[in-house]
Amino acid sequence: MDKASYTDEVPPDRFELLDTVLELEKPVKVMVVGPTDSGKTTLLNFLANRLIEVGLSVAVVDSDVGQKGILPPATVSLSFVSAPFSSLGELRGSAHYFIGTTSPSQYAAEMVAGVKLLTDIAVQGSDVVLIDTTGFVTGVGVEMKRLKAELVRPDVVVLLERGNELAHLGAVLSRYSRVVTLSVSDRAREHSRGERREIRREKWRRYFLGAGIVEVDLSGMAIGGTELFRGRPLTAEEKDVLSSVFGWLIMAGWKSERYTVVKADVGDFQRQYPRSAIHAVDFEKLSNLLVGFIDGNGLCMGLGILKWINFSEMRAQVLTPLDPELVGRASELRFGRIRVLETGEELGLLRRDEL
Numbered sequence: 001m002d003k004a005s006y007t008d009e010v011p012p013d014r015f016e017l018l019d020t021v022l023e024l025e026k027p028v029k030v031m032v033v034g035p036t037d038s039g040k041t042t043l044l045n046f047l048a049n050r051l052i053e054v055g056l057s058v059a060v061v062d063s064d065v066g067q068k069g070i071l072p073p074a075t076v077s078l079s080f081v082s083a084p085f086s087s088l089g090e091l092r093g094s095a096h097y098f099i100g101t102t103s104p105s106q107y108a109a110e111m112v113a114g115v116k117l118l119t120d121i122a123v124q125g126s127d128v129v130l131i132d133t134t135g136f137v138t139g140v141g142v143e144m145k146r147l148k149a150e151l152v153r154p155d156v157v158v159l160l161e162r163g164n165e166l167a168h169l170g171a172v173l174s175r176y177s178r179v180v181t182l183s184v185s186d187r188a189r190e191h192s193r194g195e196r197r198e199i200r201r202e203k204w205r206r207y208f209l210g211a212g213i214v215e216v217d218l219s220g221m222a223i224g225g226t227e228l229f230r231g232r233p234l235t236a237e238e239k240d241v242l243s244s245v246f247g248w249l250i251m252a253g254w255k256s257e258r259y260t261v262v263k264a265d266v267g268d269f270q271r272q273y274p275r276s277a278i279h280a281v282d283f284e285k286l287s288n289l290l291v292g293f294i295d296g297n298g299l300c301m302g303l304g305i306l307k308w309i310n311f312s313e314m315r316a317q318v319l320t321p322l323d324p325e326l327v328g329r330a331s332e333l334r335f336g337r338i339r340v341l342e343t344g345e346e347l348g349l350l351r352r353d354e355l
């Protein structure tokens with residue numbers, strides 16, 4: 001299930017853009033920018049298929065983590081395209097960068113790093129690199145797009161806008177790239193929040209179809225994306241003091257710059273504690289948390305859903321489509337910020353500072 005599929009019934013200025021790309025010295029990097037439901041992926045599908053038809057090799061960097069085409073979700077993905085296709089969902093990713101959420105506002109650095117890393121790989125093996133982006137074009141989104149343009153240095157940035165809504169963003173990006181502004185097609189259709197959620201649900205379900213539980217030895221790899229496991233383990237006395245003062249059942253804890261504890265509340269009363277000295281993580285927020293298996297090059301080998309952690313034995317049970325032998329080669333287990341079931345149901349997003 002994808003929002004956009006290939007069509008050649010596009011406004012004439014799309015063909016003019018195609019001619020521009022064909023005229024540029026190869027390899028060419030094209031970044032497509034626009035608000036939600038402005039036709040970014042439809043334009044990318046059109047360009048990719050037309051470029052393939054004339055014999056050029058094409059790579060697609062899919063960084064629209066909220067409405068991901070190339071599986072898996074919550075990552076930035078790279079696909080080398082060798083044949084015509086109808087939608088991004090048909091493409092097989094060859095490299096991925098873990099973001100760990102479908103809402104990237106607090107993950108600008110990771111989004112930029114992922115696009116930069118995968119674009120550098122893409123230009124080594126293709127004539128044209130097409131970069132799809134999120135519809136996040138206001139507030140922090142402006143800075144995210146600026147950083148991408150500053151680091152990636154696309155040859156062309158395509159702005160899709162209604163009226164003159166992206167004039168400021170265009171001025172910002174024009175410092176780093178040639179900017180081509182196109183009007184949103186009359187054929188572009190807005191999707192409701194519910195429709196977008198259902199599309200994501202199907203993507204999650206497809207990715208985890210046939211997944212199995214793998215036991216992961218946490219002592220044999222780095223743990224990233226969280227303050228958990230940093231510092232020395234708490235003593236029994238320290239756990240007892242924190243439990244009695246705050247009414248917590250403490251499953252695990254560590255001491256570094258501050259105390260970090262995994263806890264469950266005991267009793268129904270308001271708790272106040274100094275967050276500069278104590279970082280408390282609710283145990284239930286670790287249930288069904290998305291995690292990424294990261295290789296030695298910083299790329300994501302695949303995703304998993306955290307089902308259980310045995311802190312005393314440093315072992316975790318993770319539902320993943322990855323083969324256990326491949327999981328064993330991961331250098332890092334990185335915590336995301338979305339809780340999701342293998343059926344595709346999203347249980348909620350976490351703030352970055354919650355873990």
